[in-house]
Amino acid sequence: MASTSGDSWMKEYNEATKLADDINGMISEKTAMSGSGPDSQRHFSSVRRKITILGTRLDSLESLLSKLPSKKTITEKEFNRRKDMLSNLRTKTNQMATTLNMSNFANRDSLLGPETKSVDAVTRASEMDNQGIVSLQRQIMKEQDEGLEQLEETVISTKHIALAVNEELELHTRLIVQFLPLS
Structure with a gap:
């Protein structure tokens, strides 16, 4: 009984999951690459950029999720399930950022509030x-x-x-x- 806003949340979440999988694959490629030449640096930069984009998407998903219960568009059980899904994906994203020494990624709030x-x-x-x-x-x-x-x-x-x-x-x-x- 999810409404269109709930369906759009799931669509956004699925896109974020695909992006996370893509990033994971790129990190695996990075570890397989040898050296620190310009191609490797470009690859590293691309992965960092995608992780930042994923973080922004997760913030957006969190914002959308916080608006859903007030509209009674999903059940409380579904709300908690989505909250857990989002939390798990955020943890995975933070782990990928840590892998690339993006220590400031997890502490964005300290910079922007x-x-x-x-x-x-x-x-x-x-x-x-x-x-x-x-x-x-x-x-x-x-x-x-x-x-x-x-x-x-x-x-x-x-x-x-x-x-x-x-x-x-x-x-x-x-x-x-x-x-x-x-x-």
């Missing part, structure tokens, strides 16, 4: 009058501004590091060209 803030704001706002909502909005905007200021500092710091690396590379290039024997 948990996604529950918007849900909390909605539930808090549902109990407020207009003035309370405006006050909450100002508070949230202030928090976002502070987050943007931290991001700006990080970007500026990264820019300075990149410029220093560029200067160092230019120096090394000049030294190499200067001491290269003319043929």
Whole structure:
């Protein structure tokens, strides 16, 4: 008795499972490849990108799943089964990321913050009058501004590091060209 939203969840889940299987196969190919040449690096980069895409899909599935019970589209037993399926796939994804030393993948929340803030704001706002909502909005905007200021500092710091690396590379290039024997 699943509705179209439930069916779309299963379709999305099946696509995510196929992607996970594809990634698993690519990791197996990576271990079979020898060396660390450009092809191997390209392959490694492709696997990392796919793992990131899979993580985003799992976040989307989790969001869709959290909306299903409120609409009474699936039974509680089915909801728990899907929750377990999603948890198992997320564990498998984290294991694949660990295999590739993508330690920051599992800790994305530490970089971006948990996604529950918007849900909390909605539930808090549902109990407020207009003035309370405006006050909450100002508070949230202030928090976002502070987050943007931290991001700006990080970007500026990264820019300075990149410029220093560029200067160092230019120096090394000049030294190499200067001491290269003319043929």
